[in-house]
Amino acid sequence: MDTKKLQKSEKAGFAPLSMLYACLVYLFLYLPIAVVIAFSFNTSKTNIIFEGFTFEWYAKMFDNRQLMESFQNTLIVAGVSTVFSLVLGTLCAVGLYKFEFKLKSLVSNSLYIPIAIPEIVFGIAMLVFFSSVHISTGMFTLIVSHITFSMPFVAITVRSRVAGFDRSIEEAAKDLGANEFRTFMRVTLPMIMPGVISGGMLALTMSLDDVVISFFTAGPDSTTLPLKILGMVKKGVSPDVNALSTLMILGTAVIMVISQIAQNRLEQRQGGNNSES
Amino acid sequence: GGSSSGEGDKVLNIYNWTEYIPQEVYDQFEEETGIRVVESTFSSNEEMLAKLEAGGTDQYDLVVASNYVIDVMKEKNMIQTIDKDKIENITNISPSSMGMDYDPDNEYSIPFMATLTVIAINQEKCDELGVTINSFNDLLNPALENNIVVVDDSRELAAVALKATGQDPNSTDEATIEGALDWLNQLKTNIKAYDSDSPKTLLASNEVAVGLVYNMDAGQAIKENDQIKVVYTTEACEKSIDNFVITANSKNKEYAEEFINFVHRADVYKMILDEFPGVCLNDAAKELMDSSYLDNEGSNVDTAELDRANLIADVGEAATYYDDIFTKMKT
Amino acid sequence: MGEPIIRLVNVVKCYHENQVVKKLNLDIQQGEFLTLLGPSGCGKTTTLRMIAGFESVTEGQIYLEGNNVADLKPNQRDVNTVFQNYALFPHMTVEDNIAFGLVEKRVKKSEIKQRVAEMIKMVQLEGMEKRMPAQMSGGQKQRVAIARALINNPRVLLLDEPLGALDLKLRKQMQSELKHLQKRLGITFVFVTHDQEEALTMSDRIAVMNGGVLEQIGTPREIYNRPETKFVADFIGESNVLDAYVTEVSEGGIHVKMEFGDAVLKAGGFVEEEMVYLCVRPENLKMTKEAVPNFNIYGTVKEHIFIGSVCKTVVELASGLEVKMTSPQTDELYAVGTRVNIYWREDQGVILHTKEEQLYNLIENTVQIEGGMHEA
């Protein structure tokens, strides 16, 4: 058997079925999104029948100051709360794996509570809490509440990654003079990165998508996009929401593609250097 | 509160239903008065109440609230009296919606718009099924199986059931309310969906023959599909009136009053109706409206029916009973 | 020698109820090359891990340079370790793995670069700087682990079978590199190995452990020639251990009787009718067809096994017991089946009480060497 054929069959041995499967799942995930995108170009104001093609809604969307403001708010809240819940959640997950202590089961069980409390109760309770300590609603309260409900997702996801972590590798780092912090940064964190990234994505998603809790903890000047959209949906999804969603998806996709290309370039360059030396 | 940002910056925080006042109105208001309007939105009175209750009323200056929560807000000292002198355009408001039971002297509330719960039918489908709707009891027609969309609201549905069985739609008597469950259970088999958000879609896309929906949804469905008609039954409809109220802890009462006055200017009110064609309570504005509004029987509801309609009242603790039968109906 | 750099006092380590290290007392001197030797599972790794600080001490104290280190974390101890399972950082290149410790010490980049290059050269991994550990062979990984620890010039280096995955040739080179480095830099090495030759050549002292207990500690020659317990005699090198019985104690020596013959040996401290062990190393056993004064032990040559530089001969005694002896390949060998008499030089046998398991040399065992003898 010649090399080419072998390499081909080697890749193929694993690929075709699983590739097909992955594509099907992606299809499932993107099916409704495709509809959203399609109807963003619909001339009709309702998402029932595609009547004609137009860019009208995109123009309208940019004119919608409230929509744009709430979009900006959403990005800020999601960004800040994701970073915080990542830091808190990751540290907590690693700590829970590393250390044995009396309150351990309390801490780890309390992680489930924010997920288990119905959103509406949690939202109201949060709001009562804030107003009882005289913190008025606004970005701050919004971010705090988002951190609170997304942190457990980070912690739980990272914990699943940390479980069974090879201790000797951390030991080696400490042995070589790295303190707890440096060991965490240089060894533990890189090794649990897939878990951290997964957790971060979940946190980001939770935050971008939250309506109920945000409703209660947002102030007048901190309305978020989902709140806005929910309101618009109540009166029938108007295509400018579709347009915004489409732009969000396209924007992210473009960023993703660019970063992927940049990364590949970088790798190629490094690879080139390697083979030279 | 988190109301004003920046010194000298005039801000009015308004807490409003979603999609009720278009941005252009706010823009124009700012242009004319220099007061920036910051709008927050809710999608049910209870949400609004819950938020005010939990977070205090100093978050907002002006709130748009339905008639049946005005009493509650008064009782809880959430709102303050309005200086009607500041609102010259009050004269534009249709007198039939002024001085209602919940606020006889309009001390606390100034009406804004009204909502009517109407029956909309798809003429073609109804003909196909051989159904005509003359009374609520016609909704029980077995031919309508899985062919009705209704609002997802316990009070509205119970009111229909109570009226169909000849009871007081604002009853607070537990036994009476529970009596409505039978009727509702009969209706259940005909219901395809409970949808307060976008029932017009089901109507317009020919998926249901009949809808018990808010008039604005009916109006939109009519725009989409010329087979949709509004029908009035022997029983009266339910209606609610949305009012402007000023929160007790508002720091910008004057701005709020200025805004109420602004909204009831005929041209401004027209702007609103053009964008969100609800039940017009501003007589001056109505005269300015063009045919696309006036001819839509969903938006521009029959005035006689509007007057005949039964105003949804606050039932106090009895709300629990209404919810109970609703829960039972859905289990 | 001054104060020991490492001192273990009554150290006990338990896993659950399992005592795996039992009242260990051990002093390791500054600059010393100490080897831990012992059967699999005897607690060598555990002992190293306690010194490095990865494992808590159940009982007892460990002192590093006179200080009790109970509260010191691994990174606060000036000790580096080469792990038995390598424990390389899987997400770092070879280069980054090796540089890890220096980066922690905030050494200048240019210096790190240069020292890493030196280390890589020493462990013969040139050209693999950018490889990831997953792309390396077992022996290559082990060399990275060594380099990673060595580069830090620690006061104490703990090495857990650091050369186990290397071939003989490379192992020899690394042995001498390590040994020279240790001498030159004055690092204290605590070394675990299964290679006895390695232990004997490299160590200043060897500590023999068994089942969590320290059996004997001494220079390689002491351990090899004067084992103090049967376990040590048996464990280090090969040994023929024979059961015997003292029949007579006279000036000429003690007469011992075995199932298969008898002999007269020189020794003190034994009484008549005592059961003893006789221990003779295979390379000290000799055979001849002729009679030998004082020895009267006969057997037949059973097989010759070729093992490189020497030939191993198994002789079956009358009782069926087998003794092993080795002789240089160049010696003439008796054919299988030949009946031979077995003997040894009087100073090369060890006799040992069975009860106390205490070994006494018959006569002090000294190899006559003209001039000096280089020890390890």
Add this chain to the structure above:
Amino acid sequence: MGEPIIRLVNVVKCYHENQVVKKLNLDIQQGEFLTLLGPSGCGKTTTLRMIAGFESVTEGQIYLEGNNVADLKPNQRDVNTVFQNYALFPHMTVEDNIAFGLVEKRVKKSEIKQRVAEMIKMVQLEGMEKRMPAQMSGGQKQRVAIARALINNPRVLLLDEPLGALDLKLRKQMQSELKHLQKRLGITFVFVTHDQEEALTMSDRIAVMNGGVLEQIGTPREIYNRPETKFVADFIGESNVLDAYVTEVSEGGIHVKMEFGDAVLKAGGFVEEEMVYLCVRPENLKMTKEAVPNFNIYGTVKEHIFIGSVCKTVVELASGLEVKMTSPQTDELYAVGTRVNIYWREDQGVILHTKEEQLYNLIENTVQIEGGMHEA
């Protein structure tokens, strides 16, 4: 010998551009004990992994029992492996790890139980049945790995340094257990080890690899006594390789001149003025204060190193070059500084063309043994 059970034909393995196994041709016979020997990173593990099916073959074919196995998955090959890094299942007890293969074969529970117990006894892990791998020492883990593979009685067993983490004593026992098992069950063993003695004693044949190339394959004695390349001579055992120059070829032998002396040796196939290598093993080198016919190589004793059963002596030649020789501990040794003449038995030196790197024995090297010689 019939058809080989494993046949590698022109097998090449590349990682990216890196050829780590180069046109390997190897036939392994049914029931044979074949050892792969070679320096770290030479491709031994890779070769085993290709046979087992974990690594695809870049070029060439592998046949198991005459069938091309390119398309067979590891679980479809009647081959079991003892992995260099153990690869124990961390979530299973020792018992369950060992039973894994039998459970896969749907062997009856009672039989599994019994066979597992036997294996555990063989690898001396009684009492650890319920332990998890994380609770075991390096050597203990390795024994579990051996037991886990052995219990399946495969037709072919691949062992990647299976005894590397065991102490000498235990290793010897396991060696003999493995060897007997292999003989008794007729399993074909492909064995990787770094322990030359192990390779020499256990193997039927040894394949020496270097840089992905098969250098020589043969019986232990062939490999040891008749190395065919300088690499093999150098790699197996210790060897003194000396540069020399042929000055004269006569009936009496060839006269070679070195920087530090000269000698007359018997050999054929060499021409005058040719550069050659002389290879002599340390145990074959001898020294004396007297003159030796044909040898005229002088040096001074530099040091003696004690390594257990033998003493290693380093002699520094006039040129500054050092040669190593070993002698039994019992021999008398010259004091350091003594001037000695070095010589060897004519049949114990090997002479080799430098150009072709092809070795010829001066005279066929045979150790004279009365009677039979047990090989391996």
Add this chain to the structure above:
Amino acid sequence: MKHKWNNRLPMFVMIGPAFLWMAIFVLAPLCYVVGISFLSKDSSGGVMFPLTLASYFSLWNESFLTIFSRSLLLSLQTTIICLAVGYPFAYVIANAPKKHRGLLLLLIMLPFWINSVIRIYGWNTLLRQEGVINSVLMSIGIISSPLEMLYTDGAVLLGMVYELLPFTILPLYASIEKLDRSLLEAASDLGATKPHIFTRVIFPLTMPGIFAGSIQTFIPSLGLFYISEMMGGGSTMYIGNLIKNQFLSARNWPLGAALSLLLILITLVLMKLYTKVGSLEDMA
């Protein structure tokens, strides 16, 4: 063996912030919920004294029981389907070339950055009688009359699975990604077939991921009320709707609070059971 640290500073640094955070922002609200569950409701949807157990007594209610058991069943179905669909998918992603993995992960999450209501609306458009799927199927001629897909229990389940799938996939991915290849090789070497390698080695080793994934699916699924409203036509009630209604239409906050506490309790008990059964003690 876990270490007994003499110096506990690192522990406090790692767990402390999260613990404090939880104590303030979860415990305090939780106390509030407990508090109001013992109060009486007032007529206008607030709470007032006196303290009473009335809410807890009214928990014993046949329709609540039905709703709870129906919700638990739905959540269970959702979790199982998500695991069944998500596991192989996570496996494929975790085994994709390293440089593509980030992209593939991001592709999973991307749709979820669009508001959930809009996404579910997308499903609505697809599934309705005159929706995309029915039109396509009819135009191809596979079916003659439109299928009834929307406003069925199946649609609710579909919506739930859709909303929660990434919450299953991501932890699974994180734990599958670290699988030691050599263990799979060892299993294969010992004669295990692919399915057996999965059940005997991969599955137990990725248990922490399965655990995390099912928690993150099961618990939130109990509270997702808008799915049943939008995909099921709101004709059946689940715990989420029930509790929401207590606050937003029945104006019975104490009962809502009591129901919430019951829900939390059930969740915690189920978690404990789950960790016991899956012998995942270490995870919880």
